[in-house]
Amino acid sequence: MFTLITKDKNSQARIGKLFTAHGEIDTPCFMPVGTQGTVKTLSPAELEESGAQIILANAYHLFLRPGLEVIKKAGGLHKFMSWPKPLLTDSGGYQIFSLALLRKVSDAGVEFQSHIDGMKHFFTPETVVQIQVDYGSDIIMPLDECAHYPCAKDYAEVAMRRTIDWAKRSKTAMNEYQAASHKQNLLFAIIQGATYEDLRRECSKVLTEMGFDGYAIGGVSVGEPQDLRYNITHLVTSMLPEDRPRYLMGVGMPQDILESVEMGIDMFDCVIPTRYGRNGTAFTSVGKLTVRNSPYIEDLNPLDPQCSCYTCKNFSRSYLRHLFNTQELLGLRLVTLHNVHFYLELMRKAKEAIRRDKFTEFKKEFLNNYVSSQ
């Protein structure tokens, strides 16, 4: 299911391969985010050409629209969205706690009102697993309770214990569904505990003893300072088994991703490349570039002269600026495509560096070019 291929001699960075029913994933990997069953503005063909091996969708959003029955009738989420490769679905725990209205959490589960139409729904750990199994997700995330930052310790502890209990129930439910269906979906656990080291330690210990196909670090990228996030990532990663993939949820900027790869993280997802792309901000080897700005009016260079994506091979900053200036949708597409390509290329380069035991040098060089010019 997961093979650790090699470790960088001078850091915790590692290369692995994750096997799923829809194909293999080389780690460390970045998963473009397709919340509503589409990576915003991009076609599945473009994602494949960019080298995406796995994308993410959101169980909560897709449950509300188009609804489980529509996806089931289509033969699952892969067929519905015409994405033949691996899919990870987030449980929607985070979204219920950030988007949904009037939620009531109890040990049984969470009652909430849709942020779209106010309809009431009740999610339990069991229903959330069932929904993702019905989607046909390759990697299933259990329902968890994600504490925001800052969070009082007593509340963080309650949320952490509930997350553990729900993970256990998710595993039981998963075992039952798998016994009945012979499907090979993987179930990850999500480690919570806010910024409290003892809570994170306890959560890591209990969940790894329970045994899951992979481990995610949740409750990060929720507003906490960067050094706290790094501390927690480092602490939790040190407690995770070597032979399972590690997923840092919702992270992040290129520099955050490289720092986390160095600590031994294998998987990432983040809306940043797509959201910034729609905003006209491109990631380049020398830092961020806001192409709608007037300095680019007559700039005939591509976004990043070092980049080989369709956008950079064909279009100038001047043209892209014109597209944003005239509200043309092609601009959103082209910068998003570039950004996704940039993130995926960053992961390819990271793997190459790990293979040569040069990850730390690679990171330093990348950051030197990237940050110094900002």
Added chain:
Amino acid sequence: MFTLITKDKNSQARIGKLFTAHGEIDTPCFMPVGTQGTVKTLSPAELEESGAQIILANAYHLFLRPGLEVIKKAGGLHKFMSWPKPLLTDSGGYQIFSLALLRKVSDAGVEFQSHIDGMKHFFTPETVVQIQVDYGSDIIMPLDECAHYPCAKDYAEVAMRRTIDWAKRSKTAMNEYQAASHKQNLLFAIIQGATYEDLRRECSKVLTEMGFDGYAIGGVSVGEPQDLRYNITHLVTSMLPEDRPRYLMGVGMPQDILESVEMGIDMFDCVIPTRYGRNGTAFTSVGKLTVRNSPYIEDLNPLDPQCSCYTCKNFSRSYLRHLFNTQELLGLRLVTLHNVHFYLELMRKAKEAIRRDKFTEFKKEFLNNYVSSQ
């Protein structure tokens, strides 16, 4: 420059080939509209894959944004927008008379205020030719005065005579630029005269005697009833030389295009396939389909089972409806792509039918399937 290849034995429909500096165009052809230097939502690669041999851009819009200097610095419009094939630019006469503010028309030219920022500009027939030469357009349209419907005859006559005078000045300007630059841009004339047969006749006679590389019928699709448009199209076409391409500006729906091909029209442009696409309305072999509507919630068929476009090969109506329902930009792209493919495919089928002297049968069969189910 234009070769008439064959005529349908039983109608006026004809097949030709137009030669430009950026490649050949098989007629009858449909030109997707890229007003601001982009066919809305589509990439140049998608247009090429769909079989587009020529697209249209607008001299007025591009003059305002990004401005002539930006496009000149990029090396022309082809390079600016990364479109390697033929480009036709509309002069913007129509847009000045419909979009611009506080215009003052005189025989000298037209003064107007930009609809974007209120800046004053003055266009003459000579500057409009110069702008399009600087863009590097393969087919240049002269400044004209387009009368809207309904239009009093005395006003229509003034506009028609001014259009003739401006066409003459455009030709002189074009000859001078070409003598200096050795470039091979083609200059078309635009026939005006509103719905008045004698005015249309006079305009056709004078302009064809003057001699242009092609002839456009302007002042149609401006609100007039369909039968008046057909009458005018038929009348003007009968007066045009056989050995020059004929372009019906701004038309139209699939049925209008086929009727006009039957009368001997060679070239079309229209915003309908792209505008309807962004609205969630698809053109199919059995008529229009508004995919955002609820009957398609669980419909697993493609937009058109007979279509071979990327959208129809990969996505269901159910998925496309979901994309529109959740305001996902991929929906706009995919239906636009299908519609452009549908229009280009319609022209391919029309040519095939003309080649077999079966155009009228083809038109009848198409309309029978297309209209009867609406």
